[in-house]
Amino acid sequence: MSRRIERFKLLLKLAERKRKEAERLLGESQQRVQQAEKGLQQLKAYQLEYQQQFTAAGRGGLTSGQLQTYQAFIAKVGGAESQQHQALKQSRVQLEQVEAYWRKTHAHYRAMQRLLEKAVDEKQRLDEKRLQQQLDERSQHRPSAFI
Template identity: 30%
Template sequence: MKRRSQRLQVVLDMEDRQEQAARERFQAAQQALAEQQQRLDELERYHEEYQHQIRAEASGTTSAARLQAGQQFISQLVAAIAQQQQQVDRYRATAEEAREQWQAARQRREGMARYIETCRRREAREDERREQKALDEAANQRFARAMQRQG
């Protein structure tokens, strides 16, 4: 019959796989968040550049229609930035949830590993006791035989 620590190894292997899957989901969520953040950063840079360009044109001889179109486009950029910020916030929440799930899976795996190690130490102590008992019994039998020969 297999020892408890050996039987529990199957559970530890399962916990390992679950932790690995959770870690991969977390890494994918982090990557997706980084991509969304990069899009937001690009929109904000473009907004700044375009605003600077409109200001420069406003100080020159640009038509009112052109300035109005520029302002309308800036308003659209501001709306796009707000939408992208919401997207970033959603992805950040998803990444945080994935991180928490990964940490929970890691803690379960570590807990199982510690429990298996405790079982192994207990099994080793039991083995030592059995071995010592067998040695003591063998010594007692040798002593009893030696006493019978003498007596």
Template identity: 30%
Template structure:
């Protein structure tokens, strides 16, 4: 078994691990995007609710309703703050997953280059061996031709 044939399974395992890391990284990217979308929805809802509060205030509402509006807006602000923390955590995890994928990608590329180099060397040796055999055959034919 040639060196390249012995190393191919190792390279295939590395490629498999890299693909799995890429899948996990993509899932984490999607999770981050979902968290950002949730924050945007919270901010939009808060903006709409604040506009309703302002409209209701212009039409004249009692103090109790105004306090309720204010409390609800405060809870929306707290929710947005919590969502920001979730986004930061998702970004941190995405950064970790990206670094993991890059490390595996680098390893896979290196292994593939080694396999390619071994294959090129093996081809070169095979070509040289074949050329030597052809040269020997041609030499024998010349001897046979001259001997007759």
């Protein structure tokens, strides 16, 4: 029975390693999503600021060269925003996959814990039963004091 418990302890230890690795991956994935969201917000703010500068400069009059420069830069920022949005979308998909993996490893870890607890309880119950049998046998073999 104790060999069985030792095997369960080993399995629990392995499950714990996987669970901890999944937690690490989950944290990294969450951080990537946050960074992508922050980068997207910064690009949107920068694009808005540059458009406001363009509007203000347009009121004072722009040459065709200046107009083309502003428009080209706004288009580049828009392209970068689109790429960042795609990166955010991909990071969210990866996060969902990592979350599913974490849930799976966490459930496996809890199952191993329950199996170990059950094996320990069973061993304890059997040990108590053996002890009671030994005590019963000893009490039957005692010579009577009234003879």
